[in-house]
Amino acid sequence: MNKKWFPIFLLVLLACIWGSSFILMKRGMIALDGSALFSDKQVASLRMFIASIALFPFFLNSVKKIKSLKVFLFLSVVGVCGNFIPAFLFTYAETEIASAYAGLLNSFTPIFTLILGTLLFRQKLKWNQVFGVLIAFVGVGFLLLFGQPEIQNKAHFLPTLAIILATFLYGISLNTIKHKLSHLKSMEITSLSFGILFLPSLLAVFSNEAFTVIKNHPKAYEGLFFISILSLFGTAFALIIFNRLIALSNTIFASSVTFLIPIVALFIGISVGEKVSWVQILSIFIVIVGILFANYFELLKEKFLKRK
Secondary structure, eight states, rough: OOTTTTTHHHHHHHHHHHTTHHHHHHHHHBBSSSSSSHHHHHHHHHHHHHHHHHHHHHHHHHGGGOOSSSHHHHHHHHHHIIIHHHHHHHHHTTTEEEEEEEEGGGGGGGHHHHHHHHHHTTTOOOOHHHHHHHHHHHHHHHHHHHHHHGGGGGHHHHHHHHHHHHHHHHHHHHHHHHHHSTTTHHHHHHHHHHHHHHHHHHHHHHHHHHHHHHHEEEEEEEHHHHHHHHHIIIIHHHHHHHHHHHHHHHHHTTTTTHHHHHHHHHHHHHHTTOOOHHHHHHHHHHHHHHHHHHHHHHHHHHHHHHOO
């Protein structure tokens, strides 16, 4: 493949992998014939356990990088806030809301990343970032107020709130990586944080009786198949692609996947028969415009001035 197009191919592939993770969570809980499989907690605990096993060899190779208690604590924050808790929040949310809507809500992550970077890590916000966040919040408001008619029902409000909390935790994790673990490579951070999660995820699997379902449910392996894809491809393989993408291009280009994930989740949701409204599409468009303005305005301005 042409070197010019290969990074674009990787970007689209990564967006497809991460964008499909929302429907894979749903398929871990509900069989193709509509019958119940694993519970939301069982899906989340199995996802973390399988991913930690897949990354364990890399953990053993990188464990010498943990040279202080402070580094261990920061890696624990990344593991817990960036992976463990959100895994349970997302599967809980998808017991009530559509996977496409969950994918749309995931686009809040860059907003919280910017805000928390300013509040907790004294990261200076430029005027375009402030304006971009305000634009994004308009989209958020539309999505929350009009994007899901059933949201006024408590049964849908709490799952929506769970995903917003998950994206808030993603923001904490991303800022911790940027400001406290910048001396480590991406693969080291991921493998070490998942290595730390190995025992908690194992305990979660046993406490939620996931192995009992695997042993007794006639269609358990159908759900386990989708959960394994979610764990191996959505975590380990996707990370390798992301690291390769950064090496071939730059972090700004690689971070563009954030804007493609909800689009992929939206199309997959529609393809499996989930209802998506024009309000949801408009809302996510406004959010993406705000995030693009916050992150790329200065870069576009520089390129425009250079051409002049």
